[in-house]
Amino acid sequence: MAEKTLMKGNEALAEAAIRAGCKCFFGYPITPQTEISAYLSKRMPKVGGVFLQAESEVAAINMVYGCAGSGIRCMTSSSSPGISLKTEGISYIAGADLPCVIINVQRGGPGLGGIQPSQADYWQVTHALGHGDFHALVFAPASVQEMVNTVTKAFDLADQFRMPAVILADGLLGQMMEPVQFEECEIKMSDASKKPWAACGHKNERKHNIINSLYLKPEQLEDTIKERFERYEKVKANHTEAVCDYCEDAEIVVVAYGSTARLAKSAVDAARKEGIKAGIVRPVTLWPFPVNELNEACRNAKKVLTVEMSMGQMVDDVKLALNCSKPVEFLGRTGGVIPKPAEILAKIKEMGGND
Amino acid sequence: MPEFKRPHALADITTHYCPGCTHGIVHRLVAEVIDEMGIEGDAIGVCPVGCSVMAYDYFNCDMLEASHGRAPAVATGVKRANPDKFVFTYQGDGDLAAIGTAEIVHAATRGENITVIFINNTTYGMTGGQMAPTTLPGQVTQTTPYGRDTSVEGFPVRVCEMLSQLSGVALAERVTVIDPKNVNIAKKAIRKGFEFQKNKQGFSIIEVLSTCPTNWGKTPVEALDRVRNEMIPYYPLGVYKEGAVR
Amino acid sequence: MTNEILLAGFGGQGILFMGKMLAYFGLYEDKQVSWLPSYGPEMRGGTCNCSVCISDDPIGSPLVDEPNTLIVMNTPSYDKFINTVVPGGIALIDSTLVDGKCDRTDINVFYVPATALANENNMKGMANIILLGKLLKETNITSMETVRKAMEKVIPPKKAHLIETNIKAIELGMAQ
Numbered sequence: 057m058a059e060k061t062l063m064k065g066n067e068a069l070a071e072a073a074i075r076a077g078c079k080c081f082f083g084y085p086i087t088p089q090t091e092i093s094a095y096l097s098k099r100m101p102k103v104g105g106v107f108l109q110a111e112s113e114v115a116a117i118n119m120v121y122g123c124a125g126s127g128i129r130c131m132t133s134s135s136s137p138g139i140s141l142k143t144e145g146i147s148y149i150a151g152a153d154l155p156c157v158i159i160n161v162q163r164g165g166p167g168l169g170g171i172q173p174s175q176a177d178y179w180q181v182t183h184a185l186g187h188g189d190f191h192a193l194v195f196a197p198a199s200v201q202e203m204v205n206t207v208t209k210a211f212d213l214a215d216q217f218r219m220p221a222v223i224l225a226d227g228l229l230g231q232m233m234e235p236v237q238f239e240e241c242e243i244k245m246s247d248a249s250k251k252p253w254a255a256c257g258h259k260n261e262r263k264h265n266i267i268n269s270l271y272l273k274p275e276q277l278e279d280t281i282k283e284r285f286e287r288y289e290k291v292k293a294n295h296t297e298a299v300c301d302y303c304e305d306a307e308i309v310v311v312a313y314g315s316t317a318r319l320a321k322s323a324v325d326a327a328r329k330e331g332i333k334a335g336i337v338r339p340v341t342l343w344p345f346p347v348n349e350l351n352e353a354c355r356n357a358k359k360v361l362t363v364e365m366s367m368g369q370m371v372d373d374v375k376l377a378l379n380c381s382k383p384v385e386f387l388g389r390t391g392g393v394i395p396k397p398a399e400i401l402a403k404i405k406e407m408g409g410n411d
Numbered sequence: 412m413p414e415f416k417r418p419h420a421l422a423d424i425t426t427h428y429c430p431g432c433t434h435g436i437v438h439r440l441v442a443e444v445i446d447e448m449g450i451e452g453d454a455i456g457v458c459p460v461g462c463s464v465m466a467y468d469y470f471n472c473d474m475l476e477a478s479h480g481r482a483p484a485v486a487t488g489v490k491r492a493n494p495d496k497f498v499f500t501y502q503g504d505g506d507l508a509a510i511g512t513a514e515i516v517h518a519a520t521r522g523e524n525i526t527v528i529f530i531n532n533t534t535y536g537m538t539g540g541q542m543a544p545t546t547l548p549g550q551v552t553q554t555t556p557y558g559r560d561t562s563v564e565g566f567p568v569r570v571c572e573m574l575s576q577l578s579g580v581a582l583a584e585r586v587t588v589i590d591p592k593n594v595n596i597a598k599k600a601i602r603k604g605f606e607f608q609k610n611k612q613g614f615s616i617i618e619v620l621s622t623c624p625t626n627w628g629k630t631p632v633e634a635l636d637r638v639r640n641e642m643i644p645y646y647p648l649g650v651y652k653e654g655a656v657r
Numbered sequence: 658m659t660n661e662i663l664l665a666g667f668g669g670q671g672i673l674f675m676g677k678m679l680a681y682f683g684l685y686e687d688k689q690v691s692w693l694p695s696y697g698p699e700m701r702g703g704t705c706n707c708s709v710c711i712s713d714d715p716i717g718s719p720l721v722d723e724p725n726t727l728i729v730m731n732t733p734s735y736d737k738f739i740n741t742v743v744p745g746g747i748a749l750i751d752s753t754l755v756d757g758k759c760d761r762t763d764i765n766v767f768y769v770p771a772t773a774l775a776n777e778n779n780m781k782g783m784a785n786i787i788l789l790g791k792l793l794k795e796t797n798i799t800s801m802e803t804v805r806k807a808m809e810k811v812i813p814p815k816k817a818h819l820i821e822t823n824i825k826a827i828e829l830g831m832a833q
Contacts, residue, residue: 061810062680062692080492088696106491110484111517118481118514122488125475126455130492148478171696232719233677233692235684255473255489257496260452266467268476322717397717 060237065200066091066230069159069223072207073131074099075238077246078157080106080130082119084138087171088227089161092133103243113138117145117158124154125267126256127248129211133159135227136177137168146220147186151269153253153284155214157207158192159223161230164392172392173227175316178369181222182343189281191288193221193295194342196313200234213295215251217287224342226365228315228394291344298346299338302328303353306335308407311350311374312363313339316395320363323400332408342370347377359407360384363400365393418442420451420471427465431624431631434462434530436588438469440598441501441528444605445472454497455489457482459511461503462536480511483518486525497608499526505535508544508568515574515616522579522613522656526604529570532621533642540626544568547645552626567645571618575651581613583651587620587643589635596648603653613656620646659712660798661721665738666730666751668705671785674811675728676707678789681807682799683711691719704733711798726796728788730754730771747795749788767791769833775826783826790830801827 063071070092073081081100083093093109100107110116116132123130134142139160149156162177164170185192193213197203203225210221248254255265271277302324303309312320317338327334337353339346354360360382362371368386375384387403389395417423421442428434445451454472458464460479467474477485482500490498507515507529518525534552535541541554545567549558559567575583582604586597597619604615620642622634629637662679666672676692683690693708708721725746729735735755742748744763753772769791771784780787792798799807804827808820 060684062677062684062690080488082488108487108491111513114481115484115487115514115517118477118484119488119491121477121481122457122475122485122490123492124488125485126489126492126496128492130488144478145481152476227696228693228719231693231696233680234716234719235690255455255475256493257453257455258451258473264471265473266476267474268467270464270476318715318717318719321715325714325717394718394720396722 058238058240060235062233063200063236064091064231064233065203065225066161067095068200068204068236069133069207069225070095070099071238072204073157074103074105074243075241076129076208076211077244078105078129078131078211079245080108080123080128082108082110082116082123082130082132084110084113084116084134086135086138088163088230089133089135089159091230092159104245113141114145117142117149120156121145121149121152121154124149124156125152125254127251127254129215129246131157131159133161135161135163136165136174139177139180143180143186146192147188147190148269149220150186150190150192151188152267153218154267155211155218155220157210157214157221157223159225162224162226164390170392171227173315173365173394174390174392175226175314175365176367176369176390177224178342178364178366181224182345182373185222190284191219191343193217193219193291194224195221196224196340196342197229198314198317198338200229200232201236203229204236204238213291217291219287224314226315295341296344296346296349297340298349298353299340300349300353301336303335303337305333305356306353307333307356307358308335308361308404309354309357310334310336310361310363310400310404311339311370312336313342313370316363316365319395319397320400322397323404326397326401327404332404334404334408339370345373345377350374350377354378354382357382361403361407362386363395364388365395366390418446420445420454422469422471424468426469428462429625431622431634432462433588433619433621436594437528437530437597437619437621438466440588440594440601441499442470443598444602447602448605448609450497450605453495454499455493457486457489457498457500459500459502459506460537461506463501463503463530464537466501480506480509481514482506483511483514483523483525483527487518487521487523490523490525494524497526497605499528499605501528502530503536504529504531504533504543504545508570516577519574519614519616520577520579522581524608524611524613526608527614527616528601529616529618530621531570531618531646532623534623534626536623536626540623547641569646571616571651574616579614579656580616580652581607581656582615582617582653584653585618585620585646585648585651587638587648589620589638607655610655611657620648659710659714659716660726661724662709662711662726662728663706663721663724663738663741664709664728665704665706665734668703670705670730671782672705672730673707675785675789676709677811678807679709679711679798681810682803685803685806686799688712689714689716691716693719704731706734726792728792730784730788732756749791751784751788753784765795767795769830771830774829774833778829780822780826780829783823786823786826787830787833790827791833793827794831794833
């Protein structure tokens with residue numbers, strides 16, 4: 057392990073991508089994620105990689121499509137309004153079964169919204185990241201170190217299941233510095249050698265490869281989608297993740313992801329000190345959503361509280377997962393306002409006080 | 412006498428193009444150039460959305476299908492990751508000069524080392540003949556039923572003239588394939604584009620004035636005459652820019 | 658126990674740098690730390706602030722809005738933040754640049770003419786470090802040894818010749 061050092065979340069993500077063998081990065085400036093581009097513009101030329109500032113978010117994601125289609129690990133990053141622009145390209149990437157990593161350092165919306173931290177893109181990223189029947193892997197790390205650890209996992213699973221992976225952060229995680237440690241590793245840019253499907257030139261050694269999402273025969277399109285959804289089932293079965301704390305005897309289970317989970321954890325710690333049996337579930341993967349983990353954690357719960365930096369989006373998945381077995385309440389701040397642990401604690405107490 | 416046969420880079424299948432459409436000729440020219448340069452194994456093509464959407468089936472090199480207008484961005488992604496491969500896009504006028512304007516302009520100005528084959532037939536063929544950015548003044552299309560009125564719909568885009576202003580462009584040439592002489596000129600231009608790419612000399616675009624008999628409501632021969640009599644006067648043939656950028 | 662520190666002033670005064678130093682103090686004392694800058698249009702001129710948390714436990718919110726420790730280097734920041742300091746907390750004020758006098762009795766307030774001191778001692782631009790020195794004196798946040806280690810980490814190699822001046826600025830602050 058290398059020395060522990062302080063790094064901004066955005067810069068740590070960028071460094072982690074290089075270490076994961078991400079050869080090409082295509083980006084476009086937008087607050088609060090621009091440090092990713094700035095960092096990679098400095099580092100990529102020194103490690104034999106490619107940094108390119110595209111003319112738009114739309115172009116950037118299509119550059120990813122081309123690069124990923126040729127079998128090379130690549131990444132783009134943006135923040136909420138820019139992700140909206142990328143959704144067309146993401147749909148094509150999913151439709152062509154291409155692996156890549158997309159980072160969304162969320163800010164407030166809709167429209168230009170604001171630039172402060174937000175979690176208002178949950179629905180978009182987990183349910184509607186473009187048109188058509190598809191999913192992307194969605195990871196929601198809660199610290200700078202976890203962001204680093206997530207990048208390699210995201211690339212690996214994207215490659216394994218041939219699908220786009222999203223790392224969903226927010227302005228808080230992107231801008232903050234925390235201690236991080238990188239494993240010692242040799243930096244090795246990816247190549248297409250393990251991707252027999254890649255359109256990287258057939259060298260007159262095989263039939264031509266086609267990267268495509270167009271199927272004019274309905275039955276054929278249905279078959280490709282069904283095959284894709286069979287892969288999704290494997291992802292669900294093997295790669296769903298959640299972190300649960302104090303849930304064994306918890307009567308009130310708080311569900312929160314990303315930076316909000318840190319705030320909620322502080323509130324749950326405070327509640328425990330006051331003798332309230334509170335626990336916390338932090339979904340680490342938002343797609344697949346940790347349905348079983350949540351149900352298990354809520355075994356003894358009387359009530360469930362979902363906390364988000366939005367008007368309530370993940371709460372829908374929490375309710376679906378629990379299937380009406382527990383009452384689910386919601387606490388949220390939005391528009392870039394960060395909920396305070398004290399607010400969450402007050403809500404926990406209010407819910408606990410009804411017994 | 413040389414035998415006339417199908418180029419290896421052109422797949423041995425029947426295309427979906429209409430009778431009299433010049434896509435087939437241009438496909439063949441691209442394939443011949445790939446064969447002659449011996450680069451099929453290192454060529455990667457990017458097709459657009461439009462009539463040539465299924466060109467991925469027609470070329471024997473590796474192919475990617477892009478979303479509408481984004482082929483130059485997709486090609487950029489391929490080329491940056493694989494700088495030693497031959498990357499080309501094959502795009503129509505709606506794709507390149509309307510929805511994909513930003514992508515083509517920026518690929519060109521970056522001097523992206525790719526070759527763009529641009530089919531200008533003054534209409535959106537695949538969707539049934541709507542007004543394209545290249546539709547001529549007065550031309551009747553499905554969405555300009557009274558003829559393109561420049562006071563309402565503005566003026567056609569002259570792509571080669573526009574892109575030739577950009578420093579990143581090594582070759583901007585407009586050709587046509589309406590007769591054998593022009594077919595030969597077109598092939599030379601396409602070859603030039605790939606040679607510029609081979610020598611890493613910058614962006615090349617070959618605009619091909621093409622026909623769409625079906626949507627123009629003309630016979631194939633009438634369509635060729637229209638290119639000669641109506642299109643060429645508005646879109647003069649020739650080299651707009653030629654010379655290594657790097 | 659979490660030490661929640663808020664640093665505020667104008668862009669260019671080294672507010673973020675001061676924060677980074679503090680965060681490294683924490684890191685080298687094996688504490689949990691976080692550093693969060695204000696970001697966006699306000700960093701293009703105008704005010705700048707930075708939250709630093711140093712804790713024995715994992716840090717929940719890295720955003721400090723009720724600091725134990727406040728360092729302010731201009732009047733707008735003083736006006737904005739002086740009443741957010743929790744009772745029992747401390748406030749360090751660059752009195753060269755802040756006119757106000759605080760009438761709160763529930764916090765410890767220290768006035769240091771840091772900018773003037775820096776100018777007089779040929780340490781232009783190191784008012785922030787002088788204030789850091791004062792903080793070291795008034796709290797046992799870290800040792801001189803750690804300060805030097807953090808300086809060596811944070812100051813880029815090409816500016817390494819400034820380390821000694823920075824140490825002197827710390828000492829000057831400690832003498833106040």
